[in-house]
Amino acid sequence: MNKISDLKNGKGYFELKLNQMELKSIRTIVNSHYLENLKENYPLKKHIFKKNKIQNYHKISKYIDHKKNWPMRARTLPKKKAHKFFKFNFIKELKKIFGNFKISDEYNIGHEEIYWRIVRPKQKTDVGPLHCDKWFWDLNKDFTPKGKLRVKCWISLWCKGLNGLRVYPKSQLKKFNYSYEKRDGEKKPVFDLKQKKKIKKLNCKPGTIIIFNDSLLHGGSVNNSSQTRVSIEFTMFVNKKALN
Ligand SMILES: [Fe+2]
Incomplete structure (x- = not known):
């Protein structure tokens, strides 16, 4: 099966790989954004943060008001950093598969929204519930341009083994029930956990x-590892025709 049919009618996803140089560059971009935030919000502790890179965030998170300090906006790369992405080879690979695409700006920040996440070891509240991204768009304002489809790109930057993304393969072909609650000024879907699901943890x-x-x-x-997981993601608007 090719990548497009995997995405549409197959398991619902496919994988690519960053080369080592690109992995290193993206790690550097994210780590510097992370440190800039901490230095600004916790100037008196900056000597502690300097010694602990983002993958060791769990060692210093006791000094931080975690929930307050890391809303999505604080984890979204500023324009200059985001634009460094466009030179990377994996973007060219994506363009080979989907043709030209745009990256969404869901919160109207004025440029492409590329945002990272940190998940500390053994912290259940650092991960959200199961969901389909589509539900967020259906519940809130859907500004997907005409003739475009949304496809998500998630990249692992620091992660050990099966402690990254979990998916229900082929579930894009199923229908699920969900309700919602209002959090942080936004409607967030709540999956009805009683429904049957076959979750696979990806390597x-x-x-x-x-x-x-x-x-x-x-x-x-x-x-469940001993290191903070760091990932980065964005939503692509691709031409409908690319998925035909
Ligand atoms: Fe998601």
């Missing part, structure tokens, strides 16, 4: 890129 070693269908049921795994 997300650093540099793994998972490209998945907007209707695929997925979520982050609770991190």
Whole structure:
């Protein structure tokens, strides 16, 4: 099966790999964004943060008001950093598969929204519930341009073994029930857990890129390793025709 049919009618996702140089560059971009935030918000502790890179965030998170300090906006790369992405080879690979595409700006920040996540070891509250990305768009304002489809790109930057993304393969072809609750000024879907699901934990070693269908049921795994998991993601608007 080719990648497009995997995405549409197959397991609902496919994988690509970052090369070592690109993995290193993206790690550097994210780590510097992370440190800039901490230095600004916790200037008196900056000597502690300097010694602990983002993958060791769990060692210093006791000094941080975690929930307050890391809303999505704080984890979204500023324009200059985001634009460094466009030179990477994996973007060219994506363009070979989908043709030209745009990256969404869901929160109207004025440029492409590329945002990272940190999940500390053994912290259940650091991961959200299972969901399909489509539900967020259906519940909130859907500004997907005409003639485009949404496809998600998730990249592992630091992750050990099966402690990354979990998915329900082929679930893009199923229908699920969900309700919603209002959190952080937004409607967030709540999956009805009684429904049957076959969850698979993916091997997300650093540099793994998972490209998945907007209707695929997925979520982050609770991190049972000893290191903070760091990932980065964005939503692509691709031409409908690319998926025909
Ligand atoms: Fe998601």
